[in-house]
Amino acid sequence: MLVADAVLGVVAALLVLAQAVLLARVAARSFDGVELSVIWPSIALFAAATFGRAAAAWGFEVVGRRAATDVLAELRLEVVDGDLDAESSADVATLAVGGVDALETSFARYLPQVVLALVVPLAVLTLVAAIDPVSAGIMLLTLPLVPVFMWLVGRSTARRAQERWRALSILATHFLDVVRGLPTLRAFNRSEAQVERIADVSDRYRVATMGTLRVAFLSSAVLELAATLGIALVAVTVGVRLVDGGIGFESALVVLVLAPELYLPLRNLAAQFHASADGRAVAERLLELADRRREAAQGTLSPPRASEVVVRLDGVSVTYPSRPTAALADVDLELLPGETVALVGESGAGKSTLAALLLGLVTPDAGVVSVGGLDLSECDLEAWRARLAWVPQRPTLFRGTIADNIRLGDPGAAIARVRDAAELAGVCRFVEALPDGYETIVGDGGRPVSAGQLQRIALARAFLRDADLAILDEPTANLDPASVELVLDAIEAARSELTILLITHDALLASVADRVVRLERGRVVRLTVEAA
Amino acid sequence: MTTLRRLVGLAGVPAGRLATALLLGVCALAFAVALMTSAGYLISRAAEQPPILSLTVAIVAVRFFGLARPVARYFERLASHDHALRSLGRIRGRFYARIEPLAPTELESFRRGELLGRMVDDVDALQGLFVRALGPPLVALVVAAGCVAVTAVFSPDAAVALAVGLLVGGVAVPALSSLVVGRAARRQAPARAELTAELVEAIRGADELAVYGRRDEIRSRVGRRSRELARLGRRDALATGLGDALAILVAGLTVAAVLAIVITEREAGLLDPVLVATLALLALASFDAVTPLPGAGRELSRTLVSGRRVLDLIDREPTIVDPAEPVPRPPAHAPIELERVIARYPGQPTSALSRLSLRLEPGERVALLGPAGSGKTTVTKLLLRFLDPVAGRVTVAGRDVREYRQSDVRRTFALAGQDSHVFHATIRANLALARPDATEADLWHALDRARLGDWVASLPGGLDTLVGEEGTELSGGERQRLTVARALLADSPVLLLDEPTAHLDAETAEELVRDVFTATRGKTVLLITHRPEGLELADRVLELPAA
Numbered sequence A: 001m002l003v004a005d006a007v008l009g010v011v012a013a014l015l016v017l018a019q020a021v022l023l024a025r026v027a028a029r030s031f032d033g034v035e036l037s038v039i040w041p042s043i044a045l046f047a048a049a050t051f052g053r054a055a056a057a058w059g060f061e062v063v064g065r066r067a068a069t070d071v072l073a074e075l076r077l078e079v080v081d082g083d084l085d086a087e088s089s090a091d092v093a094t095l096a097v098g099g100v101d102a103l104e105t106s107f108a109r110y111l112p113q114v115v116l117a118l119v120v121p122l123a124v125l126t127l128v129a130a131i132d133p134v135s136a137g138i139m140l141l142t143l144p145l146v147p148v149f150m151w152l153v154g155r156s157t158a159r160r161a162q163e164r165w166r167a168l169s170i171l172a173t174h175f176l177d178v179v180r181g182l183p184t185l186r187a188f189n190r191s192e193a194q195v196e197r198i199a200d201v202s203d204r205y206r207v208a209t210m211g212t213l214r215v216a217f218l219s220s221a222v223l224e225l226a227a228t229l230g231i232a233l234v235a236v237t238v239g240v241r242l243v244d245g246g247i248g249f250e251s252a253l254v255v256l257v258l259a260p261e262l263y264l265p266l267r268n269l270a271a272q273f274h275a276s277a278d279g280r281a282v283a284e285r286l287l288e289l290a291d292r293r294r295e296a297a298q299g300t301l302s303p304p305r306a307s308e309v310v311v312r313l314d315g316v317s318v319t320y321p322s323r324p325t326a327a328l329a330d331v332d333l334e335l336l337p338g339e340t341v342a343l344v345g346e347s348g349a350g351k352s353t354l355a356a357l358l359l360g361l362v363t364p365d366a367g368v369v370s371v372g373g374l375d376l377s378e379c380d381l382e383a384w385r386a387r388l389a390w391v392p393q394r395p396t397l398f399r400g401t402i403a404d405n406i407r408l409g410d411p412g413a414a415i416a417r418v419r420d421a422a423e424l425a426g427v428c429r430f431v432e433a434l435p436d437g438y439e440t441i442v443g444d445g446g447r448p449v450s451a452g453q454l455q456r457i458a459l460a461r462a463f464l465r466d467a468d469l470a471i472l473d474e475p476t477a478n479l480d481p482a483s484v485e486l487v488l489d490a491i492e493a494a495r496s497e498l499t500i501l502l503i504t505h506d507a508l509l510a511s512v513a514d515r516v517v518r519l520e521r522g523r524v525v526r527l528t529v530e531a532a
Numbered sequence B: 001m002t003t004l005r006r007l008v009g010l011a012g013v014p015a016g017r018l019a020t021a022l023l024l025g026v027c028a029l030a031f032a033v034a035l036m037t038s039a040g041y042l043i044s045r046a047a048e049q050p051p052i053l054s055l056t057v058a059i060v061a062v063r064f065f066g067l068a069r070p071v072a073r074y075f076e077r078l079a080s081h082d083h084a085l086r087s088l089g090r091i092r093g094r095f096y097a098r099i100e101p102l103a104p105t106e107l108e109s110f111r112r113g114e115l116l117g118r119m120v121d122d123v124d125a126l127q128g129l130f131v132r133a134l135g136p137p138l139v140a141l142v143v144a145a146g147c148v149a150v151t152a153v154f155s156p157d158a159a160v161a162l163a164v165g166l167l168v169g170g171v172a173v174p175a176l177s178s179l180v181v182g183r184a185a186r187r188q189a190p191a192r193a194e195l196t197a198e199l200v201e202a203i204r205g206a207d208e209l210a211v212y213g214r215r216d217e218i219r220s221r222v223g224r225r226s227r228e229l230a231r232l233g234r235r236d237a238l239a240t241g242l243g244d245a246l247a248i249l250v251a252g253l254t255v256a257a258v259l260a261i262v263i264t265e266r267e268a269g270l271l272d273p274v275l276v277a278t279l280a281l282l283a284l285a286s287f288d289a290v291t292p293l294p295g296a297g298r299e300l301s302r303t304l305v306s307g308r309r310v311l312d313l314i315d316r317e318p319t320i321v322d323p324a325e326p327v328p329r330p331p332a333h334a335p336i337e338l339e340r341v342i343a344r345y346p347g348q349p350t351s352a353l354s355r356l357s358l359r360l361e362p363g364e365r366v367a368l369l370g371p372a373g374s375g376k377t378t379v380t381k382l383l384l385r386f387l388d389p390v391a392g393r394v395t396v397a398g399r400d401v402r403e404y405r406q407s408d409v410r411r412t413f414a415l416a417g418q419d420s421h422v423f424h425a426t427i428r429a430n431l432a433l434a435r436p437d438a439t440e441a442d443l444w445h446a447l448d449r450a451r452l453g454d455w456v457a458s459l460p461g462g463l464d465t466l467v468g469e470e471g472t473e474l475s476g477g478e479r480q481r482l483t484v485a486r487a488l489l490a491d492s493p494v495l496l497l498d499e500p501t502a503h504l505d506a507e508t509a510e511e512l513v514r515d516v517f518t519a520t521r522g523k524t525v526l527l528i529t530h531r532p533e534g535l536e537l538a539d540r541v542l543e544l545p546a547a
Helices: A002-031 A036-081 A089-131 A133-142 A145-180 A182-187 A193-244 A249-291 A351-359 A381-385 A402-409 A415-425 A428-432 A451-464 A481-494 B002-011 B015-047 B052-102 B112-154 B156-204 B206-211 B215-267 B274-286 B293-314 B376-383 B406-412 B427-432 B440-449 B453-458 B476-490 B506-519
Strands: A311-318 A328-335 A340-345 A366-371 A388-391 A469-473 A499-503 A515-520 A523-529 B336-343 B353-360 B365-369 B391-396 B413-417 B494-498 B524-529 B540-543
Touching: A002 A036, A002 A089, A002 A249, A002 B215, A002 B274, A036 A089, A036 A249, A036 B156, A036 B215, A089 A133, A089 A249, A089 B156, A133 A193, A133 A249, A145 A182, A145 A193, A145 B052, A182 B052, A182 B413, A193 A249, A193 B015, A193 B052, A249 B015, A249 B274, A311 A351, A328 A351, A328 A366, A328 A523, A340 A351, A351 A388, A351 A469, A351 A499, A351 B206, A388 A451, A388 B206, A402 A415, A402 A451, A415 A428, A415 A451, A415 A481, A451 A469, A451 A481, A481 A499, B002 B052, B002 B112, B002 B293, B015 B052, B015 B112, B015 B274, B052 B112, B052 B293, B112 B156, B112 B274, B112 B293, B156 B206, B156 B215, B156 B274, B156 B293, B206 B215, B215 B274, B215 B293, B336 B376, B353 B365, B353 B376, B353 B391, B376 B413, B376 B494, B376 B524, B406 B413, B413 B476, B427 B440, B427 B476, B440 B453, B440 B476, B440 B506, B476 B494, B476 B506, B506 B524
Parallel strands: A340 A499, A340 A515, A388 A469, A469 A499, B365 B524, B365 B540, B413 B494, B494 B524
Antiparallel strands: A311 A328, A311 A366, A515 A523, B336 B353, B336 B391
């Protein structure tokens, strides 16, 4: 596709040269007194070349874009596959939508332009050299300036563009953050003060950008100067030699008309290079994100059922790159089949990290997570997760119906099973009171759902799963005592069939466990074995 | 047209800067045309082999234009970028100022992802309104008129041909192009917003999707949206490419026509032979003036699509407004009362609260207990005047809150709750929000009272630690306590605590409630909760029935 595109571009450019030669010939002959009746075939040819050029230019544009869009649609998918936990979602979304479009421009325009920049000046020089070697010499002298300045342009813009994109996405997040926080800002009577702050951030951005542009534009201005001075120089020397009779009028005109065409593809390339610097900065960040792929299931072993074997952590340590201290340090833990274990501890003690290990979302830096003696990292994670139920601390509500949200873990579940799960989670009264019941649209733009109801929906999700191991991360944090009772009942009913890890602050909830494990700063500090 | 006029008003920047940018644009363009024309004249004149001195003026002109063109262009680019960036700041500010009174109740219905699309893309798109959409046509008009006028001095017929060519190339072609592209842009905007919403969800819920084995599905959904956008993009390419091709065609045919005319006139002896090549080159170069126009037309139609959506949001009138003649602000120690209040959210069929009566005496500590969905949070919204009751009234110091300025009502309360937003900024900035003039000691004092002081002190960054987007770098409990510390720092007469103990264990929860009650001795406190901790510390416990 790109080759076809470059060929179309070259055809269009060569037709421009043909037009230049024809134009000079017509004007020179008329100057010499030749009649229109003799000249008109040349004018007709000039017009024909115009048609050819237009057709080639259209093809150039369309083919270039088509080649680009398909590749870029795939690039967006790569981003979704990357490990994006550490990134802010708004930032990544801006990058993947707006940023990829910027990339499209560079992809579609830049590469074919490189071919043009190589072929066209060469063709022009050859033609001019054949007609007037002196002018070709002048052109050759000014031409090397162009790549030198292009290199300068490239060097300063590429680095600055990277900075600019970062500044832009920080700014984008700032603006969105302010809008998201509007209720809080208003509650503290601070929302009006933000108008000034927005202006201030924008102004800082403008000053920074203008600073980089002054340099970037200076390089391209010098580049343009080389081109316009080249034209002026050719025109003046040719003019002076015409007076001496050192060159014919037609040759002089051809050289003059061709002169701008020598520099034009190079200048276009520089302009595209400038535009594509944005694109390349985006591409680099996107690829960097896509490269940080999750450590997906490398293993192929079929994991045993957690309800039948021991799940254990042996000397497991986890350190997040963004935090100085270890989230978990040398932790040993055993979950016996069918056991209910409560995991307690201060906020930040590493409880959620422990859950993430069992879910295969985090791999240990040291130590082993094993299931019935098999290293979890050697197991088929998909198969392992298919037998897990998980209620995260802050569940996500997806756009769609309440039924779809409950069905997250089992898309094919019949509505009767969805209802049963909702009943167990204590959310069915809330849902059934809604006009559309389970078909109520929730999530962004849908019916607002309180934190408590969301937690219950997440519980229903877990109850719907046919699981061997349930990991419940603060499942009752937003619930009232009556609802907590309901959750306790559900746990009581299910505990005989599966292993349960309960992460909680709630003493009542912890009291139903067979065992309580306490984490403190990433270490297990106390093991209380209680009679069930 | 009204849309455009209103957008111009929204993006408006000092006319002086705009005039400078446009004037520089005219110079840059005119110098480029003049360079080729004067060079053509120089060569044609030289071909007559006159004394070299008679060429001096032409030689100087060629050199001048060769030098002046890049200089003018450099300053034009700087001026126009500066202008666009200034516009951006203003547009963001004005946009924010307009939607600020709508929050939170009237902005509830906006999707986060889509809202993001609107803010970043639509608002930002408006920055190019003057320099990229409206400027180029003005510059083109001035320069093209100049070219036609110069041609008309020597050959009126050629001037007519040139004028027609420039009009077709500068008006008809861009109009056609922008029509086609405008349609594509309207199709693309929703696809783009949809894709953003889909991506935000895929990223936010990444872990749950992975655990529940739904990753491939959401991936293919994002893929579908992405391909849909790509498909629309391809159609766009077909249209923009056509515009470029038509422009080339019109320019070439016009030059051919001008050539035929001037050659005929030269044969008839009506035209100096020197001018044949000169006028042909002038015609050729004059199309540089209209080349940017299809791009400007596309820019304009894109800007209008974005602009319409921005205006749509801006045009919503806030339903909660200050009274024409507000009463003086209430005293610090005043009773607060809800009198048989019925509350309903806009667009919702059922009431969130029905006939609730509640009275808070100054200095009283009241706990409001109730199951989820019983309308506990609605009470805080009514007190803060984020929502007006459908029936009944909310009073502070015996007067309806609707009689006060909104800021005076809100100054009475400090809110910490489950919906409190933690900003993507430092701990310091998040706290100082409540009291910008707070000293370092004030900040630490508030943190200590919320039992967060030791933790913050243990962080390497201390108060300057960044908390992440929506406080994601903090645990649930830390987030919660940060919002409590912020509310304590505000030092308002009434403290509203909406579920401050969610995510905390029983021991810490009781400690927090006890600390808050101690720290706020003499102040009114309304503690909204579904948990038993600290209830015994309240003077009174009220229970809300289920919805």
